[in-house]
Amino acid sequence: MVKQEIQDSINAQINAEIYSAYLYMSMSTWFENEGLPGFAHWMRLQAIEEMYHAARFSEHLVDRGGRVLLTAIEGPPQEWNSTLEAVEATLAHEEYVTDRINKMMDLAIKLSDHAAVQMLGWFVAEQVEEEASAGAIIDQLKLACEAKGALLMLDKELGSRPMPTPPPDVNL
Numbered sequence: 537m538v539k540q541e542i543q544d545s546i547n548a549q550i551n552a553e554i555y556s557a558y559l560y561m562s563m564s565t566w567f568e569n570e571g572l573p574g575f576a577h578w579m580r581l582q583a584i585e586e587m588y589h590a591a592r593f594s595e596h597l598v599d600r601g602g603r604v605l606l607t608a609i610e611g612p613p614q615e616w617n618s619t620l621e622a623v624e625a626t627l628a629h630e631e632y633v634t635d636r637i638n639k640m641m642d643l644a645i646k647l648s649d650h651a652a653v654q655m656l657g658w659f660v661a662e663q664v665e666e667e668a669s670a671g672a673i674i675d676q677l678k679l680a681c682e683a684k685g686a687l688l689m690l691d692k693e694l695g696s697r698p699m700p701t702p703p704p705d706v707n708l
């Protein structure tokens with residue numbers, strides 16, 4: 537049976553993952569309005585990936601006899617001043633999520649919850665990837681200096697992002 541502190545931290549993280557999905561859905565529609573369908577596509581898939589993360593945490597709790605308790609999701613921002621600002625906000629949000637995951641790992645280690653440590657190890661690696669992909673887009677945007685041609689090429693590239701695969705233990 538999962539300990540109460542771990543259950544509480546996982547439930548809080550499920551809320552944070554669904555908020556992430558909500559944030560990226562908001563960015564996706566903003567990019568649509570900006571005439572950047574590739575960025576919009578990339579963000580829409582990012583939102584799906586966040587729901588996969590929420591599902592993985594949820595499965596872990598259910599498998600261990602815990603109780604998933606869903607709570608209200610805060611409304612995300614709806615406007616950004618530029619493409620670069622939106623992607624920088626993505627990276628800042630991912631850094632915040634990384635910090636949360638690291639604190640969850642600290643708790644799991646402190647409580648000798650080996651199953652949670654193993655599950656969280658996947659998320660530690662995932663966060664490296666999440667920060668790297670947002671960082672790479674920022675680098676490319678800075679190189680493009682908002683030049684229309686370069687921005688459109690990057691938009692096309694982001695539009696080819698494939699559908700994410702579900703994480704381990706998530707059966708769809």
Ligand code: FEO
Pocket residue numbers: 553556585586589630633666
């Ligand atoms: Fe679920 Fe983008 O971290």
